[in-house]
Amino acid sequence: MNRLKNKVAVVTGGNSGIGFGIAESFKNEGAVGTITGRNETTLKISADALNNEFIGIKGDVNNLDDLENVFKKTAEKFGKIDVLVVNAGGVVDGVPLDSIENVTEESYDQYMDLNLKSAYFTVQKSLPYLNDGASIILIGSSAAHRAAPGMAIYGAAKAAIVFLAKGLSLDLLPRKIRVNTLSPGSIDTPVFGKLVPEEQLELVKQMWSDITPIGRQGLPSEIGNAAVFLASDESSFIVGTEILADGGLTNISLMK
């Protein structure tokens, strides 16, 4: 119940899916802090659901001034920050994941900006407000390791995230800030509604359950549990690495 007592956390994209699951797990372990997102309505609903132990601050992770504002306001309210979860990302609104024939320079940039560049600058903008000894958790993906149709750019961006945890851990060693990647497999979140029409939703989720060795999609709370470990002092010797929370998707083949 108190593994994160007295910790202040920022979870980007905490108003939906995995980010909300992480914020909820953090709250259940005694943390307070900030969730971010662009949608003010879901930010408010999510903050209320977290008993307002987490406040909502509106911000676009592609906008460096917005990022600065998130950390400045969090530090003003709570003091220094102990945990940063770089979670916002995934699907670009209105831009389908697609195979190379259909990708434009613009859609390439939009995916790379959301899933790689924004993560780098989220970390950079947090640094003046992070405590020495803080834990930074980058949300990666099993897509960094296992190709799937239409997901080459997304997977490449997430593979780069896995490396960022190593490079940034090195940069931040003097401050004893640990950076690790937490890579989910297929998790049941609203993201699938952004990818396929309503009538195909259950079919697509079932397809992911079928190819996941454990036989189902994961829950946001299961990513939350792993994030609690990485955020807490229990993971004090874990630096610059990746934890896969994917029901076996990356490492086990279901050969019949």
Ligand SMILES: NC(=O)c1ccc[n+]([C@@H]2O[C@H](COP(=O)([O-])OP(=O)(O)OC[C@H]3O[C@@H](n4cnc5c(N)ncnc54)[C@H](OP(=O)(O)O)[C@@H]3O)[C@@H](O)[C@H]2O)c1
């Ligand atoms: N679900 C999965 O199966 C899965 C698997 C592996 C990895 N992941 C990763 O897990 C993370 C969360 O995914 P999810 O499944 O929870 O997706 P989701 O339910 O679609 O949530 C995405 C979150 O990111 C925020 N966001 C998106 N664009 C943003 C922007 N430009 N600025 C600020 N916030 C932005 C959204 O808030 P607003 O719309 O309010 O801005 C929302 O809170 C992503 O990094 C994704 O790549 C997901």
